[in-house]
Amino acid sequence: MILTGIGDEAGVLLDAQIKATKEVGWNYIEMRTVEVPGFPKGNFHDIPDKAFDIAVARLEEAGLGVYCFGSAIANWSKKIGDPFQITVDEVRRCIPRMKRVGAKFVRIMSYKPGDGESTIPPEVFRRIEEVTRMFGDEGLQVVHENCMNYGGMSWRHGLQLLEKCPGLKWVFDTGNPVFNPDRSKAKPWPRQDAWEFWENIRDHVVHIHVKDAVYVPAKNDCDYTYPGEGQGRVRDILKDAFSRGYDAGISIEPHVAVVFHDASTKADSSVVFESYIRYGRELGKMIDGIKAEIAPAGSRVSPALAR
Numbered sequence: 053m054i055l056t057g058i059g060d061e062a063g064v065l066l067d068a069q070i071k072a073t074k075e076v077g078w079n080y081i082e083m084r085t086v087e088v089p090g091f092p093k094g095n096f097h098d099i100p101d102k103a104f105d106i107a108v109a110r111l112e113e114a115g116l117g118v119y120c121f122g123s124a125i126a127n128w129s130k131k132i133g134d135p136f137q138i139t140v141d142e143v144r145r146c147i148p149r150m151k152r153v154g155a156k157f158v159r160i161m162s163y164k165p166g167d168g169e170s171t172i173p174p175e176v177f178r179r180i181e182e183v184t185r186m187f188g189d190e191g192l193q194v195v196h197e198n199c200m201n202y203g204g205m206s207w208r209h210g211l212q213l214l215e216k217c218p219g220l221k222w223v224f225d226t227g228n229p230v231f232n233p234d235r236s237k238a239k240p241w242p243r244q245d246a247w248e249f250w251e252n253i254r255d256h257v258v259h260i261h262v263k264d265a266v267y268v269p270a271k272n273d274c275d276y277t278y279p280g281e282g283q284g285r286v287r288d289i290l291k292d293a294f295s296r297g298y299d300a301g302i303s304i305e306p307h308v309a310v311v312f313h314d315a316s317t318k319a320d321s322s323v324v325f326e327s328y329i330r331y332g333r334e335l336g337k338m339i340d341g342i343k344a345e346i347a348p349a350g351s352r353v354s355p356a357l358a359r
Contacts (some may be wrong), residue, residue: 127199231267
């Protein structure tokens, strides 16, 4: 099992991301947005070549590997009406950079649906199938995240996407069902159930994002919590995953101090950094507790933080 985290949740500066990863005791990082001195921040597959070279050198110097690219490919900022070339160009930039750092997984999404949509347009299937093929031809694994996208509209939509796109796998985010409406059900759409989504998609999951939250109807949004304190069923899902032999990546995406991709939210950088450290340590303790609980009598459980 590999414990890691989406680095920009500790801070946008690369040095902050490296420091946080080392402080928690992890050997891998999930790269998403990053800023290196002298260059503007951007997704790891979009920053200038020189900035990328600097980042790679710093990661190598720190002895950190890149487990997954948290790409912007087909994410919630893109619509299916946008030219497909935008997506193709992102894929072509991403592939050589993944190979450069030895990452095997790339997180993608499936475009942002309109407010009233409840079905996946055929063009989404066509594009995601092509994206999956492009990466697959290079020996790289695409993982789709349940988020504010067509495939994340419900677990039923997720299975439909997987069926139509051979080779596609899933990165399950425990917290995203808490705020996402279940568009497979009758209006007014209820919020998704994290356990129900997990139970139906788990056979396709090869990576997990840990996020937790409590939905607040009065503000039509979530309050994000530390793992196990919200409605994301984090402990139940991880226990089920481990009981079924899951031994792959688990990556934190706290959101507790700031929702990184929400420009309207601000937080002190030290608060963001420290909350990331706390989140990672609390998750590690939770995992150790789960593994001790399900381990056969007499077996020895290695501390999660040492992995």
